[in-house]
Amino acid sequence: MNLYKMAFNNIRRRKLRSALTMLGIIIGVATIVVLVGITAGATSVVKEETSSLMYDVTISPSLSSGSSLMDNQTASKVESYPKLYNVTEFTGFQETINGNDVTIQGTNNWKQLKLKTGSSGVVVDSGVAEKLGYTVGSKVKIKDQDMTVTGIAKENGENIYVDQSLAKQMADNKVSAITARTYGDPKTVAEDLQNNITGVSAQTKSEKVAEVQDMVNQSMLFASIIASVGLLVGIISVINTMLISVMERTKQLGILKAIGFTNGEIMGSTLFEAGILGFLGAVIGVVIGAVGIFAAANALHFTDYMSEMLPVWLIVTVIVGSTVLSILAGLYPARRASKLNVVEALRDE
Amino acid sequence: MSNLIEFNDVWKTYKMGEEEVNALAGLDLTLKEGSFTAVMGPSGSGKSTFLHIAGILDMPTEGTFRIKGKDTSRLSSKEQAHLRRNEIGFVFQRFNLMPQLTALENVMLPMIDEDLEKAKKLMDRMGLAGKYNKRPGQLSGGEQQRVVISRALINDPSIVLADEPTGELDSKNADAIMQILQDLNKKDGVTIVVVTHNRESAEFADAIIEMKDGKIIS
Incomplete structure (x- = not known):
């Protein structure tokens, strides 16, 4: 039994809480995937359709x-x-x-x-x-x-x-x-x-065609920015949940310290828990986003461009990004957890 | 027998608003390896603070505390944690188990070299055979305290510190727990310190120390 397994248990045991925390990340990631995906698809379509005109x-x-x-x-x-x-x-x-x-x-x-x-x-x-x-x-x-x-x-x-x-x-x-x-x-x-x-x-x-292509590129950037705001909200909810969970578990953290776990180990397990939340949220978000992309591709007759709409770089970036950001969000709560005074923590009811 | 823990003119001062309270006021005490000591005294006598310092959960404001000859105030927080894990076993009054883990998982939580058989054997000895997979909520108070003692012993510590271990138990269960601690001391040579205000429990020890106002009075 180690602290990392226990951190994983904490997520599993509090399914509703974990789900609500991840919801923010899920929505953020799904929004990014759908918005960036549709824009990327539209960009590809426009580029393909206009490439024969792209000459001087x-x-x-x-x-x-x-x-x-x-x-x-x-x-x-x-x-x-x-x-x-x-x-x-x-x-x-x-x-x-x-x-x-x-x-x-x-x-x-x-x-x-x-x-x-x-x-x-x-x-x-x-x-x-x-x-x-x-x-x-x-x-x-x-x-x-x-x-x-x-x-x-x-x-x-x-x-x-x-x-x-x-x-x-x-x-x-x-x-x-x-x-x-x-x-x-x-x-x-x-x-x-x-x-x-x-x-x-x-x-x-x-040179009109070049201008059109530039405009499409701009709209892609704009969509990414809007979607990132969504993810930011999700990350803030990770900070919130981890803080509450540290406060709730004050006594448990005190016991862990009393039986000889180091501050580093306690900090590590808290960061691990935050990272798992971010990772799982992002994976679910990508799946939901992919479903959204598929629906959008069908509605817009972009199905030929599926691979452009759901590029691997986008999936990897949002999953890695969300995990890293969640770990960063866990830093402050984790520091609080590791700096707890044992005697006071044990007295906590 | 060599000295295991030494308190040398230890003071512990807390600020309560404007007032300064001396939880420990110049405590001098030496406990030898293999001893079984009960510490008694009214609440506010400083016996809990004594135990916290002995367990490296707290540091003296003044004076020195040594365990195995090491001055704890000179250790890094990591070294303190390692000492707690390797040399000290804690038994708390309120059981203090992880509610989400099974009894066996609780016992194995601080285990340094994971050894399932060792953990099970220890639990069997504590009368917990067949309760491995029960969660703390499914166990009686006496059983929970046995789990706590098993956890305290899992890394073969040189000292077990018990804070009111029988405080929440009926007299039958209380005697059984004290019997276990006495066995550990006599058969395994584990040094044991029990803080209690229960005279009957204290009688199991070889020596009884009375505390009042942060000092030993007898």
């Missing part, structure tokens, strides 16, 4: 070049241009299948594509599917490539989406456009680029 310039073959595709050599020149970063290639080209015109589109980001059925890989627009009678599993042959349709998009267009690398390969390693961020003013960079590399034209885009 679009470089495509100039009209004078007489082709809608630029060869690999030109593309390499553009991509190694020093004032560009986050360079992304796009390849799209026309094909005729059974007399119907379709556009083959290379894509780097399947999440942006809204699917009606199936999964990513080879996705056809529902317009194409209707005209050509495609369903998931249908065989398609494009430029001597045998492919199987894996999904149907909601869009009623004329596109067939494949991985960008595959599209580029099918188009003899040519690309139709390159998007990139720029170092410095996009307009100047675009003009320089057109002057230095022949056969390309460059257009600039507004």
Whole structure:
């Protein structure tokens, strides 16, 4: 029988008291998990949806070049241009299948594509599917490539989406456009680029998208701050409970001292008890928060983003944080417990 | 036999509002190893304070108290705690058990090297066989006091200090408890000091000391 086991017993024996103490922590932690989770989810959604717009310039073959595709050599020149970063290639080209015109589109980001059925890989627009009678599993042959349709998009267009690398390969390693961020003013960079590399034209885009992403990041910080206030209230209730419990147990602590436990041991067991309260409260809070996140994800159709909404770092941070803060909250009561005068404590009824 | 505890002109002064009260007023006392002493006296005579200082629960205001030759005022609080745990066994008047623990857990609470068999054997000897898993609330006063004595003896202390151990017991149970203490003294050579105001209980001891106004009068 040691003091730590006894501290654990104290929590178990006073279930209602322990539950009420933990309630503050539970609510605080659950609020943090839900608020931060939803905001993180929303941030991911916004970032995904806008990432295709996150570029400053679009470089495509100039009209004078007489082709809608630029060869690999030109593309390499553009991509190694020093004032560009986050360079992304796009390849799209026309094909005729059974007399119907379709556009083959290379894509780097399947999440942006809204699917009606199936999964990513080879996705056809529902317009194409209707005209050509495609369903998931249908065989398609494009430029001597045998492919199987894996999904149907909601869009009623004329596109067939494949991985960008595959599209580029099918188009003899040519690309139709390159998007990139720029170092410095996009307009100047675009003009320089057109002057230095022949056969390309460059257009600039507004920076609104970056502003939107910044705003989402800000809202995440704001949500975290609000939720932290909730946790703070929970921690204060730990201080309160531990103080009451030390006062209630004055006589017991006196006995422990009389039979030879050191001040350090008594302080340690009190801190241990506070830490257990904080840890258990946080674990329960995370579980409740996770349920809340799941419900919210369903309601907001964010289910694709579950892993972003309930990140491991958040769970670890709140559990460790709540435990550490609870131990800190136990410090003052623990000091009081260890400094008790034995003779007076034994007289306590 | 060597000296186990020594009080050397010990004073203990408390402030009661404006007034200063001398709970101990120049106490001189030496108890040898293996002795069995009863301390008697009216309330306010200083006998409880005497026991608290003997048990290192309190420090003299003036004078020195030594246990096994060590001046307790020179020890750190950790060293004091270790002395209490290793050398001293306490038996309180109001039983003072942990209500949430079983009898066996209470006995083993201060145990330094956990040894279940030793604890059970000790409880059996105290007449507590079969009561291991009862909680203090389920035991009679006499049984609770036996648990307290078992706890006091679990680390084989050199001295047992008992503060009115029979104060809340009927005479039959009181005699049984005193008999146990006498046995411990005679058979195991444990030094025992009992503070009591019950003459019958005191008669079990080899020597009776009378206290009054913080001093020994006989």
